[in-house]
Amino acid sequence: DAEITQSPRHKxxxxxxxxxxxxxxxxxxxxxxWYRQDLGHGLRLIHYSYGVQDTNKGxxxxxxxxxxxxTEDLPLTLESAxxxxxxxxxxxxxSGGSQETQYFGPGTRLLVL
Amino acid sequence: xxxVEQNPLFLSMQEGKNYTIYCNYxxxxxxxxxxxxxxxxxxxxxxxxxxxxxxxxxGRLMASLDTKARLSTLHITAAVHDLSATYFCAVDxxxxxxxxxxxxxxxxxxx
Numbered sequence: 545d546a547e548i549t550q551s552p553r554h555k556x557x558x559x560x561x562x563x564x565x566x567x568x569x570x571x572x573x574x575x576x577x578w579y580r581q582d583l584g585h586g587l588r589l590i591h592y593s594y595g596v597q598d599t600n601k602g603x604x605x606x607x608x609x610x611x612x613x614x615t616e617d618l619p620l621t622l623e624s625a626x627x628x629x630x631x632x633x634x635x636x637x638x639s640g641g642s643q644e645t646q647y648f649g650p651g652t653r654l655l656v657l
Numbered sequence: 658x659x660x661v662e663q664n665p666l667f668l669s670m671q672e673g674k675n676y677t678i679y680c681n682y683x684x685x686x687x688x689x690x691x692x693x694x695x696x697x698x699x700x701x702x703x704x705x706x707x708x709x710x711x712x713x714x715x716g717r718l719m720a721s722l723d724t725k726a727r728l729s730t731l732h733i734t735a736a737v738h739d740l741s742a743t744y745f746c747a748v749d750x751x752x753x754x755x756x757x758x759x760x761x762x763x764x765x766x767x768x
Contacts, residue, residue, distance in 0.1 A: 577756075586745060586760040587700075602755075634699065645690055645702040646756060 546571040550635050550649040558657055563622040565652050567635030575638045576618040577646060578602075578610065580631040587634065593618055594640070625656045659684045661748050663759035671767050673735050678762045680729040680746035688749035689729045690756065691720050693742045700745065704731075736766045 548569040557563050567576065574595045579587040579602075589602030591610040599610050607629060609621045622629055632653050636646040660683040670676050680689070691703040704713045706722035706729060713720050717740065719732045729746055743763045747756040 579758075584760065586758040587747075588758070589755065592755060636700075645705050647702070648692075648700040650699050 548635060548637055548647055548649040550633075550652050552652060553650065554653045556655045556657065557625050559625055559627060561625050563625050563654065565620045565622075565633055565635075565654070567618050567620065567649060568616055569635075569637040569647075569649075570616065571637055571639070571647065572615060573637035573639050573647075574615070575640045575646075576612070577636040577638075578608070578618065578620045579634045579636065580604065580629075581634060581651075582631050590620065590633075591618075622654075625654075627656050630654060630656045659686070659748060659750050659757045661746060661757050661759040663744075663746055663762050665762060666760060667763045667765075669765045669767060670733075670736050672737055675735065676733050678731040678733075678744055678746075678764075680731070680748075680759055682727050682729075682748045682757075685724070685727075686748045686750075687722075687724050689722050690747045690749075691729070691731055692745045692747065694745065694761070695742050703744075733764070736764075738766045738768055740764060741766045 551566045577592040578590040581587050588604045593599050593612040634651050635649040638644045638646045662681045689706045692700040694700045704720040709724040711722045717734045722729045743761045745761045747758045750757045
């Protein structure tokens, strides 16, 4: 069955370190998204991609970057982790059709000390 | 800037009762999504509403969309404990499939 996976599921890191969160989908979806979820804020869009080599900034993109070298993967990099980036991170994908919802991965809990 | 507001933020209700969660959004959009999230879990798609007047039902949940009022409702009929979760609405932000989420409604159904 097609699915979307994230790794690691839990991560503890120190401020200033570079961290990369992986997202892999086997739906063959063109669209991929990264969100962060924090209490009181719902989900906020970090970056998104509509296809290979395409990346776009979302509403909270500062301190994050993504690259899309193939259809299946959209890794999220925190260039220099900050305590404010402690959060739960969700990756999602969609085919892009007008009736298509987004399918979410299981999430990565990141703690920056 | 598109904003999405849900109310209430927290809802405690008894089994067997009916209630409605409201989702208001600030700019024109004709696509709205409802998701469910169980504690510590991912988001699960419930409904996709694509036009004014759209109504969808699944079990004890019914969602509707009024694009003129910029309002969607999620109605719960005869609540059961298994419906306890956080419910999010999300509105298409204009760009293809770019969703703006509400802050969520935490629903607790008491036996």
